[in-house]
Amino acid sequence: MAPAISLTDLVSALPNDESWGPPVSAETMVDGVPYAPYSKGDKLGRMADWNTEGKDRERGRAGFQRGYRDQQVYGAGSGSLFAVQVAEDESSFSVVDNSRTSTKTRGFGRGGGTVFRGRGQRGGAAARGRGAFQRVGGRQQGGDRYSDNRGGRGGRGRRFGWRDYDKPQRTRDSSVQIKPEWQMLEEIDFNRLTKLNLETPDGEDLDGYGFLYYYDRNYDKQPGAKTAEKKLNIVDRAAYNVTTSSDPVIQELADRNEATIFATDQILSMLMCAPRSVYSWDMVVQRQGNKIFLDKRDGSSLDMISVNENAADAPLETSEGNKDSLNNPGALSLEATFINHNFANQTVIENDAQKVQMAHENPFYSPSEESEPAASKAYKYRRFDLSLEKDEEPLNLIVRTELDAVMKNNISGEDQFVTIHALNEFDNKAQGSSGALDWRTKLASQRGAVVATEMKNNSCKLARWTAQSILAKADVMKIGFVSRANPRSNDRHVILGVVGYKPREFASQMNLNISNGWGIVRTIADMCLKMPEGKYVLVKDPNKPVLRLYDVPLNTFEEEVEEKETVEEEEEEEE
Known part of the structure; x- marks a missing residue:
């Protein structure tokens, strides 16, 4: 029988340059056995894995990874074998919190510390199969596989983009x-327009036309009160909105x-x-010579007044599935335009003995041709200087502005436009109202919320x-x-009521920057001045925040006007 070879003799027989680990010496020997922190319960795993820590930090849940569930840290069982006995008495100390402590990383990806308790999200109550599911209105329901909590993130508020997939696609x-013969010259994104700025001095009045009645202050009662409610009447008055070149x-x-x-x-x-x-x-x-005329075509949408255009849940078109013909964008626009025309005529006191006459008569009204009296309207032609320091010649703009009434100042007694x-x-309950408050019940108590x-x-x-109102230099906007x-x-x-504001103050409340508007006008003007006459x-793109400038033939829109006039003449002859 061969003599037994001890572990010490076996280790000492190996040369140091071929062995792995520190050299064997008396300092690393304990009772003739090499010292090493190990236990019989240790399992052999990877000798060195440099990616483990990085993976754990990235995934944030390595303890639940399938490939690591049976892995143990090397040397974990040696604590009890080589523990040092402290001589001090520690019996007077006790652990207050014996719960497990872990470092959680806050993240938004898979396995992050923040758990989205949304519909079908991993780690949420739906995935674990426990807990109730809160629906809109606070009702509790269990047993469902998916949560209908539209608040997102545990009901603490709507998460951006939540359930956006089932919203109707607006096209x-x-x-x-846009006709094929039109040639696109420029495409301007709204982000570029919002960065423009041009400080322009107050304009000067060139001339005034028309007349103004005095505003009826009886409409200035507390909005929402029963005494303030008045029926909107149909007041037929001749009002004009003639395009620039005409x-x-x-x-x-x-x-x-x-x-x-x-x-x-x-x-x-x-x-x-x-x-x-x-x-x-x-x-x-x-573009005519060195002059630019900003015009509108017949039937342009610029003459109409939109309703809830900027709402998050704007009114749907009939083509988008809206079965309510009264509340589609076209019908609402016609209704708003009708209301504004009659409201402006009803809220003035028609007294020819007390009215403010401009320097000239209304340039568009002809008593011999009109069957209706002229509306209370004053046209002020004002000039603004859009020049820059680098300009060799001044660049001026003339705009025709409109005023609707005049009223006495309570302090000075002077007339205010x-x-x-x-x-x-x-x-307020129909689709497209977008969370609007009930005016009849909230206008008196929460007027600020209604206006906001x-x-x-x-x-x-x-x-x-x-x-x-600012262009016309109006003192009050009702x-x-x-x-x-x-x-x-x-x-x-x-x-239901009328509220008055100063135009400049109201512009600051709604974050309207007039200097940015002048910058947009100057940019478009420079763009057109560089182009030939035509x-x-x-x-404005219907589905994107983009402006496009097209070069069109000179007879564009004129043929449509001629065809429309021909059809009207034929209908009159048939009648």
């Missing part, structure tokens, strides 16, 4: 048909070379507030009204609250 039509006053000013750019306040305000627009719109830009507009409520909601849902419309007498009928309305069309 709106363009306000004008205005005889602007044509005369252009012949005298008073400015380079000419526009109306409705067209100019749309351009200044373009980054707030959602619906498609278009305007015609005519007023613009009048109306917000309308169709049905309208600023959010109708940002573009209110910004345009404010810009028009905004009425008009609601349907019956939510299912759009032909009868009730005035006709151009500026179109």
Whole structure:
């Protein structure tokens, strides 16, 4: 029988340059046995895994990884064998918290510390099969596989993008048909427009036309009160919205070379507030010599007033599945335009003995041809200087602005110019209302909340009204609250109240930067001045925040007008 070989002799027989580990010496020997922290219960695993720590840190849940569930740390069982006995008495100490402590990493990926308790998310109550599921309205329900908690993140608020997949895809039509012969010249993103800025001094008045009645202060009662409610009447008055190039006053000013750019306040305000627009719109830009005319075509959407254009849940088109014909965008726009026309005429005191007459008569009204009296309207033609220091010649703009009424100042007694507009409520429970409050119950007690909601849902419309008031240098802007007498009928309305604002202060409340609007106007003007004479069309993309400038033939839109006039003449002959 061969003699037994001890472990010490076997280790000492191996050369150090071929062995693994530290050299054997007396210092590493305990009773003739090499010292090493090991136990018989240890399992052999990887000798060295440099990726383990990185994987654990990345995944944040290595203890639950399938490939590591049976792995043990090498040397874990040696603590009890080589523990040092402390001589001090520790019997007086006790562990207060004996729960397991672990370091949690906060993350948003798979296995992160933050758990999304949404629909079908891993780690949520639905995956573990325990707990109740909270639905909208606070009802509890168990046994469902999926949670219908639309608040997201444990019901603590809506998560961005939650259930966006089942929202209807909005594919709106363009306000004008883009024809094949049109050539696209420029494409401008709204992000570029919002960064523009041009400090422009206050404009100067060139001339005034028309007349103004005094505003009826009886409408300034506390909004929402029963005494403030009045029926909205149909007041037929002749009002005009003539395009720029057809205005005889602007044509005369252009012949005298008073400015380079000419526009109306409705067209100019749309351009200044373009980054707030959602619906498609278009305007015609005519370059004649060294002059630019910002025009609108017949039937343009610039003449209409939108409703809840900026709402998160805007009214649906009929093509998008909206079966309610009263509350689609087109019907609501017609209703809002009708309300504004009648509201402005009803809230003034028609007294010919007490009215403010401008220097000239209304340039568009002809008593011999009109069967209706002229509406209370004053047209002020004002000039603004858009020049820069580097410009060799001044760049001026003339705009035709409109005023609706005049009122006495309570302190000084002087006349103040007023613009009048109306917000309308169709049905706060219908699709498209986008969380609007009930005006009849909330307007008196929560007027600030109602106005804030309208600023959010109708940002573009209110910004345009404010810009028009500032362009006209109006002292007061009156905004009425008009609601349907019956939510299912759009032909009868009730005035719930009127609120007055100073245009500049209202602009700061809704974060409207007029200097940014002037920067947009100057940029578009520079773009068109670099191009040859001709006709151009500026179109807002119906589904993207983009403006596109097209070069179009000179007879564009003129053929449509001629065809329309021919059809009307034929219909009159048949009658």
